[in-house]
Amino acid sequence: MDLKKIFDERNFERVIKEFNNKKVKEENDYIITALAYYNLKETNKAISILKEVLKLNPNNLDALFNLSTIYYNKKNWNKLKDTAIKYYEKDPNDWAINDMLADLWLFEGHFDQAISFLEKAFNNAPQGSESYFKNKINNFKNKFENAKKLPKLSFICAKGLDNFINDIIEGLSNEYWVRKFVVTKNEEIYQAIDWADIVWLEWANEVAIVASNYNKLSGKPAIIRLHSYESLAYYPTKINWNNIDKLILVAEHIKDIIKSYIPNIENLVDIEIIPNGVKINNIPFSKREKGYNIAWVANISHKKNPPMMLQIIKKLVEKDNRYKLHIAGDFQELRYQIYLKHMVKEMNLENNVIFYGWVDDMDEWWKDKNYLLSTSIHESFGYNIAEAMAKGIKPIIHNFFGSKNIWPKDLLFNTIDDAVKLIIEERYETDKYREYVKNNYSFDEKINELKNTIKKYKYKSCKKK
Structure with a gap:
């Protein structure tokens, strides 16, 4: 059966049906089926199939191109960079x-x-696109000329840890020439610092240690934003605070943790608490109600306390076997992959626990979920909680240290029985969950706080220690 012909007839459901019935599948069959799913707005299935092709053949250009196009359309810059390059x-x-x-x-x-890349695209583009590219090149050059008039702000972070800064970069780009530097070598850190008027170090980790001890940083305003794990790994003890003007923390309890081993940290650096902001207008809301679909969203590691989620779903299934636990996230440790899959089988939960792996289109994935279960033993915030609440989903949150200052106390649990009770109770206040995020974690409010912090250093030319 010629899947391409069926696809060209826009009979996407039939493409998928014929693909599933095919005994021998060519690489191109996978590509066409992925595009059929994408046209049906089932983005996660489309991405999953394209990734499957790339596992078998990392050089498949059609898979790389279509995956790049999906990420580009979603403005997922981090994923686009991986595939398009x-x-x-x-x-x-x-x-x-x-x-x-x-x-x-x-x-x-x-x-x-x-x-340079845009001009190269223009030179290789098909006829008829001249006007599009000439306008776009002019627009790029105008933006470049405007940026040259602004203070230069470097965002520096390690590879793989740039997930939380794209919205901030976008929010600051009208007032600064913001450059993002994803670094893997010390020389790249030094180059990013040399270029900048103001330095922003995202995460207080190895990169911040190297940067804070670079002699050319001492004449420039420098900001570190510390999230969570860095405070537990004692990274702050290795940072040269004499070269840092501001430490931004995303939660008060993180400061308490640092003070447990650096009691005088507030004398070493100016500390400001600015919680994460959530772009709530970008998160679609729909009224939710009690149901049986429980989401668990995180890469699977010891920090997220995954054994607890199995104990909770087991208790729920004993009450009603319609409950299902949907797990979005990759395994980070082989021992947990072995253990959890073993226990799912031993606890007779094969029909009630679904592992999805990494999910790219979370909006699509959230659609049928009624609850978000968070079993983490430590968080500085928990963006998955905020995202679920913004969608109107009821969160069930383990009472980690500091959680009472971040989330509604009546949605926290200490024991497995407490979690089960929160899920099966009649109370379900979908509008209030979104309002809580809107009132406490407005992105516009938090970006203004960050702007006010950086403005203090906008024209600063030397340290004042």
């Missing part, structure tokens, strides 16, 4: 990939690179 390395003259990468470099503040 892999494609570019194999075919540097593809105009569409160059066009996507131009927008990526523009977002990250690398204007020379953005214009």
Whole structure:
């Protein structure tokens, strides 16, 4: 059966049906089926199939291109960078990939690179696109000229830890020439500092240690934002606080943890608490109600306390076997992968626990969920909790240290029985969950707090210690 012909007839459901019935599947069959899912707005299935192709053949350009296009349309810059650069390395003259990468470099503040890629896209583009590219190149050059008039702000973070800064970069880009530097070597850290007027170090980890001990940092305003794990790993003890002007923490209890081993930390650096902000207008809300679908969202590691989630779902299934636990996240430790899959079988939960792995389109995934279960033993915030509440989903939150200052106390639990009770009770206040996030974690409010913090250093030319 020719899947391409069926696809061209826009009979996407039949493409999927025929694909599932095929005994021998070619790589191109997977690509066409992924596109069928995408046209049916089942983005996660489309992405999953494209990733499956790339596992079998990392050089499949169609899979890389279509995956890049999906990430580009979703403005998922981090994922786009991974896939589009892999494609570019194999075919540097593809105009569409160059066009996507131009927008990526523009977002990250690398204007020379953005214009270079855009011009390359123009030179290789099909006829009829001249007007589009000429306008876009002019727009890029105007943005570049405007950026040159602004203070230069470096955002520096380690590879793989840039998930929380894209919204902040976007929020600050009108007032600063913001450049994002994802670093893997000390030399890259030094280059990012040398370029900047103001330095922002995202995470107080190894990168911050290296940066704080770089001699050329001492003449520039420097900010560190510490999230969570860094406070538990004693990284702050290795940072040269003489070269840091501001330490931003996302929660008060993180300061308490640091003070337990650096009692005088407030004498070493100016500390400000600015919680994470949530772009609530970008999170679709729909009224939810009691049901049987429980979400658990996190990469699976010891910090997230995964054994507790199995104990909770087991108790719920004993009361009603319609309850299901939906787990979105990759295994971070082989021991947990072995243990959890073993226990699911031993506890007869194969029909009640579903492992999805990494989920790219969370909006799609959340649609049928009634509860968010968080079993973490430590968090500084818990963005999955905020996202669920913003969607109107009831959160069931383990009472980790500091949680009472972040989340509604009546949604916290200490024991497995407490969690089960919160799930089966009649109380379900979908509007209040969204309102709580809106009132406490407004992105606009938090970005203004960050702007006010950085403005203090906007024209500062030397340290005042």
